[in-house]
Amino acid sequence: MGLASYNAYPDVDNLMAEIDKYDLHQHIVELEAYGMTVVPPETMRIADDFVERLRDAIIRTCEKRNGIEIGDYRTANVKREQTSKGWHLLEEDEVFVEAAINPVNLALVRWLLGQSAVFSGQTWIIKGQGSPGLGLHSDSHGIPPGAGQVAHMCNASWVCTDYAGQEDGPTLFVPGSHHYGRATLPHESDLTDTPYKFVPLIAKAGSLAIWNGATWHASAGRTNPGLRVTLVQNYMRSYMRVQHNYEDTSPQLLEKYPELERVIGKALYPYEDPQAPDYTRVAGMMRTGTDPFA
Helix, strand or coil: CCHHHHCCCHHHHHHHHHHHHHCCHHHHHHHHHCCEEEECHHHCCCCCCHHHHHHHHHHHHHHHHHCCCCCCCCCCCCCHHHHCCCCCCCCCCHHHHHHHHCHHHHHHHHHHHCCCCEEEEEEEEEECCCCCCEEEECCCCCCCCCCCCCCCEEEEEEECCCECCHHHCCEEECCCHHHHCCCCCHHHHCCCCCCCCCEECCECCCCEEEEECCCCEEECCCCCCCCEEEEEEEEECHHHCCCCCHHHCCHHHHHHCHHHHHHCCCCCCCCCCCCCCCCHHHHHHHHCCCCCCC
């Protein structure tokens, strides 16, 4: 008899039932040991047309918001700065809601973050031929060293085009790096001379790549023609959310009390305008990943 049948630990028992139902045992082990896992399309319980609808919705929304024409993702090429307005997608198309609440996705999210895990946001990555890579980093912004016993946030990305090899510009991971409990230091982030071994994310379109927010990852530059299209989803533990968003604090009050701007975190997350993120806010959050006094 399985331990879940005793109903002695309800929060875990519910998760175990989901893990059994969707056959996720290997993926749970990989999340614990390596800090990331890739769930293939056949395990994700998605409709046959889901990936096509999701990819088309991303491209259509990107074209509308950025005033560009992408066309066929298999032959198109765009620069990243042309596709910047990618946040806050739920109300653009119901397929984004389907992606956020997919039951297999949520089972893994809740394993990492608990039953009270909250949805933080969605954005896209559209990478064309010639797009550069990105150095090693952690997504657990704001978490100081020494707080790595549990996942504080996670990334659950829908792969919307095949990641067949390095030429596709895939995400790269340092397996097990979530156990370090800190963000990367400057001398560790450059892929050309980092002392850490990293591996590429290889996955078919329709797969879900999910990782502990503390897992170090990067991306390779893309040399293949066409576009790499990904829907990035962030989830967080409930304590990562403030009780009130003070972004609308009056300019008069902030001018009168300069320290107030710092105290309410106005220079940090959340982004004030989800369509035009102020990326200068990222650095302050990331510094706490290497220094608890930052």
